[in-house]
Structure formats: C-alpha cells, structure tokens
Amino acid sequence: MKDLLLSIDLGTQSVRALVYDLQGNLLGRQQQVFSDYQREHPGWMSHDGEGFWQAAAACCQRLWAQQREWQERIAGVSVTTQRGSIVPMDASGNCLAPVLIWLDQRQASVLPPIHPLWRAAFAVAGVAGTIATLQRDAEVNWWAQHAPDVHRKTHKFMLVSGLLNQRLSGRFADSIGSQVAYLPFDYKRHAWAPGSDWKWQALAVRPEQLPELLPVGSRIGEVTREASATTGIPAGTPVIAAAADKACEILGSGALAPEVGALSYGTTATINLTSPRYLEHTAFVPPYPAAVAGHYSAEVQITRGFWLVSWFKEQFGHPERAAAEGLGVAPEVLFDELVAQVPPGSLGLTLQPTWSPGIREPGPEAKGAIIGFGEAHTRAHLYRAILEGLAYALRSGRDKLEKKSGVHMKELRVSGGGSQSDAAMQLTADVFNLPTARPHTHETSGLGAAMDCAVGLGLHRDFETAVAEMTRVARWFEPQPEAVRTYDALYREVYSPLYGRLKPLYQQIQKITGYPARSH
DSSP, X not given: OOOEEEEEEEOSSEEEEEEEETXXXXXXXXXXXOOOOBOSSTTOOEEOHHHXXXXXXXXXXXXXXXXXHHHHHEEEEEEEEOSSOEEEEOTTSOBSSOEEOTTOOOOOSSOXXXXXXXXXXXXXXXXXXXXXXXXXXXXXXXXXXXXXXHHHHOSEEEEHHHHHHHHHHSOOEEETBTOXXXXXXXXXXXXXXXXXXXXXXXXXXXXXGSOEEEOTTSEEEEOXXXXXXXXXXXXXXXXXXXXXXXXXXXXXXXXXXXXXXXXXXXXXXXXXXXXXXOOOSBTTBOOEEOSSTTOEEEEEEETTXXXXXXXXXXXXXXXXXXXXXXHTSOHHHHHHHHHHTXXXXXXXXXXXXXXXXXXXXXXXXXXOEEEOOOTTXXXXXXXXXXXXXXXXXXXXXXXXXXHHHOOOOOEEEEESGGGGOHHHHHHHHHHHTSOEEEESXXXXXXXXXXXXXXXXXXXXXXXXXXXXXXXXXXXXXXXXXXXXXXXXXXXXXXXXHHXXXXXXXXXHHHHHHOOSOOOO
C-alpha cells in the first residue's frame, strides 16, 4: 500500500525527514542540526548547498533504518524549506557558490539602473527608499557586483526549496508556494513578473535564469535513480509541490479560514491571515503565496522573534539548563516554571522586540528596548517580558491585518518551537484575548507539506478535507480575564506608543555609532 507521505523540512536550525499517515499522525522523524554555517564577515551567513542536500538525504536514510516498511509505503514526497535563501546553480545542478541565508546582511552598493519614469513614480508614492533597500538587499545584485563570474555562469538562481526539488526530480522547477525572496515575482498573479515590470530593471537577473514555477499540489516530477541511491526514497516516487515553511505551518495548524489567525513562534515570529483575496496590510508589502493554490497569506513578522528566547537561555539560563540535565527533563519545562514566578505584565517591565532593522515598519534605524526596570525585577521577569513583548508585537500585527481585511480573528493557532511552552501559549491567549490552540503536532510545517502532497496525489479530495482529516487541536488555552485587563492596558498605553517615541533616539544612536549597519 502507498499510504504514507514523506516531508523534507529544511529550516534555519535543522533539517527533518518526516513520515505522516493520511490522518496526520507523525510516524517517523529524523533530524540533523546545522552547526556549520559560514560567517566570513560580521552579518554574513551562508551554507554549502550540497551540505543541505546531503543532510536531508541522511535523515531519509535514517528513517528507513528506523522502520524499513515505511520506505515502500511512501506515496509521495514534498519539500518545505526556509524562505528567501538563494543559491546559483549550473546546468548540471551543481552549486556555484554557497547558499546565501535569509539572515545574511551583506548588501550591494552598485545597483542596476531603473528608468527615470519609474524612479519618479516611486518618489511620488514615497517608496523610493524602500525600492533602494530592496535593490541593496537582493542577493542577485550582490553576486553581480562581487562575484560577476559566478553570476554570469549561473544557469538558475534557486531557492533552497528549488535546490532540493531539483536534486530529487532532476528538474529545475519549484513551487509557487515557496517564492518568498528578492526575485522578480508577481505576488498578485503568482507568476514571474511580466517583462514590463520594474523588478526586472531593479534586479540583476534574466528570465532564463529563473526556474519553472508550478502550482501547489502539482507534480514536479519523480524521484530519479540518482536521488534514490542517495536518499533511499524509491525511484519513481512522485515529487509534489508544497510551499515555504511558514505557509506550510499555517496549513498544518488548520488555519485555513481568515477568521483563524496563525502564529508561528520560530526563529522569525509571525502572524498570518490566509485568504483567497490579495491583501496588502502595508502599502507595497505584498501577501506571500499560501500553501493552498490560489490563496494568499498576509503576514506580519518579527525578525529574530523566538531567537530572543534562545538568546536569553544562552546568556542567563545556565541554572535551568544544568538542572534539566540532572533531572532528565527538557530545559523548557524549567523555564516555564520561571515564568510562573512572575505575574502578568512582569511588574511593568516591557520589551519591544525590534532588534533587527527593517525596510518600513520597523525602519533601518530599528533597535530593541527594555523599559520599566526596578529593584524588584529578576531574570524571571526578563524572561516573561520577552515572551510578552513578542506577543504584543504580534498583536500589533493582528490589528494591522484586521484593519486592512475587515476580518476579525476569532481564534488562534500557534506553531513553531515556542508553541511547546504552556506559559507562552497562555500569555498569548491573554494578550490577544482569544482562545488559542496548540496543534496535535509541533511539526506543523512538515504536516502542511504532507497535506499538499496528499491533495496533489488525490489521497484527499481537497484542502478542506485534508484539514478535517489531518489536523486537530491538542489543547486549548482560554483567556484569563484579570490577565487580559492588565495586558490590554500595557499594550495600549505603554507598548503601542513605544517605537514612535524611541525612533528619534534610535536614529541618533545609528548616527553616532554607525550601528546597526549592514556589511558589504
């Protein structure tokens, strides 16, 4: 029987090979953590593309060693990966340079010229700075300036999803659902931009250097014999187009209706609203492709969101990490106990998590802030304030999405590693004043990719059926009225005006110190 689905989920921190059944149960999981990112200069971050592929293949092989029968029961395979990470490839499928990771901050200084009429239009619209920032951040422009030989030899510029799909199928093709990057993609039409679009002038890439795009759920190809020898996936297994990791998380959590808000507590924390309608919550900030063909995912993101939690654990969490090892429990259990020592609102200690510069909101001057310190505050207050600050920032994102869409969220689904914390889930329900659900599996990104595969193969007739059959709630967290009142007052009267009041100081800090500044 071909009744199992294989997902390859390659995120920022690790790659996982995951086996699901048609009821959404996670049967098998193998993981390899990445500790070998290359950081040649401050702010740079890259990884060997072949290393990504070999790590994914090794995880697959360990799955078959775990349970041999799964290998012959795989009906199809889908890929979901980190977004915005690009690699140049030659016509033979070799990587010509390392993958530039989405966190990489190198910038081009020599930019492709844009026609004066377009420049005038951007100036009138007040987005000239936004366009210039996009050009500086675009990886293809950096390669054109600093590695012209690589740029000239590039057959295809591929996202990590495209790299894995090519290695599996031998075809230079990728899913529409994975296209989140500085490339000339038309986010409204879900296709490469037409020839008249200004993006072709702004970005140093030719149409023939981009892969073929296929709708979510379509067949990219079949696993080749070469890929089978490397991964152990049977040759001829269908390779089905899925979507980027955040989009798959949303689907895997069951947040298909616009009234169901989807939060992701991962390296980047996000809030999303999925809809068949194109929606820009901020002018010129497009919605990304959803993991459902023809749908859009309007998103507000907090770059390096739950990275803040990891930062705290590294810098201040040594007692809990040491104790957890002795007790044989996960450190997160003890960190939840740390949060429980502190009342909602952290006695006024308030964190604004805009550590990473943005283009518009926050702007290039952005820095983070912690205000309200007093003699009563401990590291437990700081840890809770981090979780609360992230929830405030995502609530602000909800306000934007609801204002633009006219849709009011009635409940939340939370995915990502942070969703495993009961404390984080409860304070999220309190900050949003909404019932908040933890899905039955924390591997929702891989589950969403498996659902794309199931629908693409006709194993479930449509996405509504797939959601009904493969997703469910493990636990609900209900808002607590007293905490809701505290959080609502702090959000409206303290957190909301914070960035606007501190922005002039951030600009002065940048002017005096030169930080934050991106590396060339």
